[in-house]
Amino acid sequence: MPRRNVVKPAPSQPEPTILDVARKARVSKSLVSMVIRGEEGVSPKNREAVLQAIEELNYRPNVIARSLVQRxxxxxxxxxxxxxxxxxxxxxxxxxxxxxxxxxxxxxxxxxxxxxxxxxxxxxxxxxxxxxxxxxxxxxxxxxxxxxxxxxxxxxxxxxxxxxxxxxxxxDNLAGARLAVEHCANLGHTRIAHIDGGSGAGAGVRREGYLRAMRQLGLEDSIVTVEGAFTENGGYLGARELLSRSPLPTAIFAANDICAIGAMKALEEAGLRTPADVSVVGYDNTSLATLPQISLTSVQQxxxxxxxxxxxxxxxxxxxxxxxxxxxxxAPTLVVRASTGPPPAKPKALR
Amino acid sequence: MPRRNVVKPAPSQPEPTILDVARKARVSKSLVSMVIRGEEGVSPKNREAVLQAIEELNYRPNVIARSLVQRxxxxxxxxxxxxxxxxxxxxxxxxxxxxxxxxxxxxxxxxxxxxxxxxxxxxxxxxxxxxxxxxxxxxxxxxxxxxxxxxxxxxxxxxxxxxxxxxxxxxDNLAGARLAVEHCANLGHTRIAHIDGGSGAGAGVRREGYLRAMRQLGLEDSIVTVEGAFTENGGYLGARELLSRSPLPTAIFAANDICAIGAMKALEEAGLRTPADVSVVGYDNTSLATLPQISLTSVQQxxxxxxxxxxxxxxxxxxxxxxxxxxxxxAPTLVVRASTGPPPAKPKALR
DNA sequence: GGCGTCCTCTGGAACGTTCCAGGTTGAGGA
DNA sequence: TCCTCAACCTGGAACGTTCCAGAGGACGCC
Incomplete structure (x- = not known):
């Protein structure tokens, strides 16, 4: 147990208690308590007197004492x-x-x-x-x-x-991941990659959701996952990893919004435009995704x-x-914004 | 006073008190209290016994009761x-x-x-x-x-x-505003406009800081302020207002980061690039400003x-x-990012 | 007039701590 | 042996509420 009680109590003037109110209103403390708690069965006259005394004394009930007795x-x-x-x-x-x-x-x-x-x-x-x-x-x-x-x-x-x-x-991370993948597939994408959330909470389930959705859509041959994290840097590194492989994906489902933003940065650096060359989907639909400069399609939880x-x-x-x-x-939903679109007719080669 | 106490106390099993610990350790409650508070003058033998009893009972001191007596x-x-x-x-x-x-x-x-x-x-x-x-x-x-x-x-x-x-x-909002204005001036800007924070807290002072800095730099003839707000929409509308006037500013000091982001959106819509055509400075240096897609020069408080x-x-x-x-x-400082740069050699006309 | 009932009100006992004044013990010195 | 002193310990009184059992009147009914 830590030793903490070195400081003496602050010597401020004592605050009024229920007894002060009772004395001023010339009733018992119990009656005051009843008024405070809004109980029935107090005569209008006394209720008024108590209320006035409370007002005059600037009395404030002590919830500490209340908590103690009420447990x-x-x-x-x-x-x-x-x-x-x-x-x-x-x-x-x-x-x-x-x-x-x-x-x-x-x-x-x-x-x-x-x-x-x-x-x-x-x-x-x-x-x-x-x-x-x-x-x-x-x-x-x-x-x-x-x-x-x-x-x-x-x-x-x-x-x-x-x-x-x-x-x-x-x-429902499984369902959320499926929403993201299906959205891309509906736009015509087949090479949909996933940057996962590493060891973050829920990352494993989202990854599993991606895998299942891809299989369900008959895209098991296009499954590509790289390790990322729930951070901007995780997304950046994950996207770099994807860019080093061939063929390039035309859509990326990132583990979360911040991760997606990092991925978009990597794409931009590589001369790829979003969504003209590569579509990106995030997760969380944070306020970040709504920013006009980012306008990220995202799974809303x-x-x-x-x-x-x-x-x-x-x-x-x-x-x-x-x-x-x-x-x-x-159940999550998908919020579609400007970061996703149809795949390019002729996928761009890297500069 | 609101009526709240309708609910009966939850009937969970009672938690052990200092008395339970005292009984178990075969000492007085005062001694237990001393051990808990880490006071001197307790024999090692008893301290040990108390500590063990606390452990066995899973006792947790009740800070509510403590607060009551210590006030x-x-x-x-x-x-x-x-x-x-x-x-x-x-x-x-x-x-x-x-x-x-x-x-x-x-x-x-x-x-x-x-x-x-x-x-x-x-x-x-x-x-x-x-x-x-x-x-x-x-x-x-x-x-x-x-x-x-x-x-x-x-x-x-x-x-x-x-x-x-x-x-x-x-x-220091005055100083922060001056930092923003001076930064723009140092880059070569003279037509530096301000989108203010409307009635938000501190907005008036930042505006005043802008005005003073402009005068101090001998740029009083270029002073332009429009009303905005500490919101994205406020910045958007403020920038639209600026765009409707002539001549266009080459730099904008926005009341706040979110406001700056709204302004950037308006500029983008008008076909103006940041910072090639117009530089933008925000205030607060929030995490938003650090996002690579935004990379906003901002006053850090x-x-x-x-x-x-x-x-x-x-x-x-x-x-x-x-x-x-x-x-x-x-004292605030300025964090320079990609949203500011030298003014264009030949200011761009609006499309 | 006595009794029951309702309404209104009251004092005292908790709640789980801390703090204080004082008690007990044992060692050491006279 | 007795006294003193330090070290260690203890019980009781707070703290400001709520809750409960019951007191005291007023009133109506038989």
Whole structure:
């Protein structure tokens, strides 16, 4: 246990308590409590007096004390693996909105993608006695998730987990990959390559989805995959690898948007235009894909919906309505933009 | 006061308390407390026994109860006006890192840029009795800030405020605007136009910085400003406005990166190339500016530093080391990329 | 008039910690 | 042997709420 309590309490003037309000309104603290919680059975006269005293004293209920006696905090803990990835902005927004409706506060946290830090972040939320835990694409070990489950409802977002105790919400990566491949095929492409996401969460499934779709379309002979990553550089290197092979693909399905952007950079450097020479499809449909200079066709996984569903899972558990795991899969869609088009009539040779 | 407490406490099995640990280790609760807090003066034998009991029971200290008696939560509240703006990702990261060092938790919140919601978010943090409040570019009224100051140390980031009670950390918008203008002038531009940020926070100051820099460089006759916004559409419309006038500028200083991206779109549509025909400079140096397809020259305001400084301000107050306001201004720098270059020898006419 | 019922209100006991004043022990010195 | 002192430990009183059992009136009914 860390040693932390060296600092003395801040010597600010004490804030008014429920007792101060009670004295001022000449009623009991219980009555004040009833008014605060909006309970029935308080005479209009007293309710008015209490409300006025609250106003005059600038009283604010102490949710810490409330949480202690109720043994619930009405706080939901959310551990976000990466606060800078625009995709999680959507997720957070979905969580926040729904939480507000349900009368919960949301406490965000991050471990900056480092497993140890993420574990500490989770522990920190548990010490706070959050009523539920949402883990957005966590990189921690399954055992950490299992341990958290013993104390509090947990839902894992956008990550496969073998932990049997938690709920999960993911996007259908198989279907998403199929959408991307079929879109290219429908445009007339046959030489459709895939730059995968390396060891990133969900990368394996997307790769599998690509393989299956290609086979299903009778394009198994054109299957080409190279290793990439969920980063711009991963996409760049993956595309370079593709460019070094022959024949060139006429379409590339990248593991995610950032990866696709890196790939587009490599293509541009090689003198290939998108989509005239090579079409590119991304995944996530982040705000990046919508930028006019990029205008990337991308598989959309509805981040806000994923967040909202995660919150609903948690809430069912908190309410005691359910105690068996629920695994929700959100169907992705394809958003077509300017980065894809028909294959060139006569494939361009590299300069 | 809202009525919220309809739901009964979740009937999970009770978590072990300090008393359970004490019983198991055959010591008093006070001794356990001492071990948890890492105090001196505990015999090695007992310390060992307590630690073991904690381990076996999977005990986790209840920070809620601790907060109640200590009358401090060791939680810092952070209200972020816009969680999707990548700039705030940096700010949050700076806050989080420093907070961890100092043994504080950080509770994030957002009001999604709606003043009323933001006020509610702040109120919610105050009810939680956070030890300090960080407001990142809040859109609330100054009176709301003043009221919060009465209860807890407050620091306002990236926003001018007339509230005299709070600390503030801002970036030097005047200097940033000057950097942008001087960079263009150094490249040989004279017709440097500005698309401003409309009523957004800091927009006025950046505009003023542009005006001063132009005058200082003797370019007052070339001053051209149009109204824009901190959005892509704002930049697009602003650029269209510029394109409708004559003579065309050879460089554009946009209020913000997203705004610059919108402007670039308008230029592209008009058949003008960046930077061959028109150079463009943004502000914020967000991750967007670094994308290879965009490669935007931009004024960097160090978000992480701003967050870190804000946290340090709060901490000084909490520690009681200071009770007078501190106003910190961070110097911006310019990051030059591919969107700026020398003016065309013979300015292009519009198609 | 007595009784039951409803409405309104109240005091005290939790909740799980920390902090404080003081207790116990054993060693060492007079 | 007794006293002192340090080292180590302990129980009880907070902290600011909620919740519960029940008190006290007013009223209506028999």
């Amino acid at each position: 619930r905090t009405r706080i939901l803990g959310v551990m976000i693996s990466d606060l800078r990835n625009p995709f999680f902005g959507d997720v957070v927004s979905g969580i926040q909105m729904r939480a507000e409706d349900l009368g919960y506060r949301v406490l965000f946290n991050t471990g900056e993608r480092v497993p140890n830090l993420e574990e500490a972040a989770i522990e920190s939320l548990l010490e706070l006695r959050v009523d539920g835990l949402i883990l957005a694409a966590p990189r921690v070990d399954d055992t950490v998730i299992e341990r958290a489950c013993r104390v509090v409802p947990v839902v894992v977002l956008n990550r496969d987990t073998s932990a049997t105790c938690s709920d999960s919400v993911t996007n 509805f981040g806000a919906d994923i967040g909202r569903l995660g919150l609903e899972c948690i809430f069912e558990r908190i309410e005691g309505k359910r105690s068996t795991p629920r695994h929700e899969v959100v | 401090r939560t060791r939680i810092l509240g952070v209200m972020i006006s816009d969680l999707r703006n990548p700039f705030f990702g940096d700010v949050v990261s700076g806050i989080q890192m420093r907070a961890e060092d100092l043994g504080y938790r950080v509770l994030f919140n957002t009001g999604e840029r709606v003043p009323n919601l933001e006020e509610a978010a702040i109120e919610s943090l105050l009810e939680l009795r956070v030890d300090g409040l960080i407001l990142a570019a809040p859109r609330v009224d100054d009176t709301v800030i003043e009221r919060a100051c009465r209860v807890v140390p407050v620091v306002v980031l990236n926003r001018d405020t007339s509230a005299t009670c709070s600390d503030s950390v801002t970036n 160090f978000g992480a530093d701003i967050g870190r400084l804000g946290l340090e301000c709060i901490f000084e107050r909490i520690e009681g080391k200071r009770s007078t306001p501190r106003h910190e201004v961070v």
